[in-house]
Amino acid sequence: MAQVNANPALVERFSKAIMAARNLSERAPNLLTQPQKLKLYALFQQASKGPPPSEPPPPGTVNDLDHAKWEAWRDVRAISNQQAMESYSQIIENLEELEVAPQVTATVWSTAAIGVGAGDKLDVPLVFDATSRCTYSFSIVSGSGPVGFRINTVPPQPAPLLSLYESTAEGTLEVLGPALLMVTLDNSAATFNSVELRCRVCLEPIAALAEESRYKMRKAMYEKVLERAAAADGLAKAARMQREAVDKAATRLEELRRAVSSARSELTGLVSTLRAQKMELALGKRELQTLKRTLREKVAQK
Structure with a gap:
């Protein structure tokens, strides 16, 4: 290595x-x-x-x-x-x-329709292990309201964590844990009307939610880093391909220059050869003319 x-x-x-x-x-x-x-x-x-x-x-x-x-x-x-x-x-x-990914283990109580008779109330205990975010929702699906909806600890505190008297509601609150919560559906104020309620209470540990949030942030940041790295790699690859194309073009241009230079050298050689041949031809013509004069002079002497 x-x-x-x-x-x-x-x-x-x-x-x-x-x-x-x-x-x-x-x-x-x-x-x-x-x-x-x-x-x-x-x-x-x-x-x-x-x-x-x-x-x-x-x-x-x-x-x-x-x-x-x-x-x-x-x-x-x-x-x-x-x-x-x-x-x-x-x-x-x-x-x-x-x-x-970190797992958020939630304590959930959920029902599509639960009945509470006139003058009655229903208590639902929920055990949770750590300080949690409590998300709740309820609405009347049958009968008429309003009804009481309370969330309190066991043993109960003097003032409940949540106390509503509505036909429908939803929201979030923080509850300290570990503890036992009691969710109460209270229809004791009604004399004749029983109701059916759709309810959901979800307890999620705040520490686990925070860890999940940090994980999602890290993952999002890492994915952005990967995207930027991929984009940078793409740009680098495009630049490299462009450089290679330029290098190939430069190599081809150099080859063409050498070919032109070689052709020029050959042409110069041909021109020199032609000039030499022309000079030889001119010299031959002069020698021929001299020979003709010599022959004419000899003929004239005879």
């Missing part, structure tokens, strides 16, 4: 992240998307081996996934192995936090 000049604490963190990644892949094989898996692969390779081979695997020797792995590795080739360790470790640590 390439760990030259690596911080020992970072190396240990990276090693733990590798083990955690293996455990995550076994416990939650579908936790990561394919682009995220490729990103982790690339960071691991960069951290442990350094930059990838400069050329992709030859066509026909690998499948599409292997080629995608090489491309992902190439996209992070500019970062140091320590930066790759840091990024890899951070991603795995975030995934460990988000692997299992």
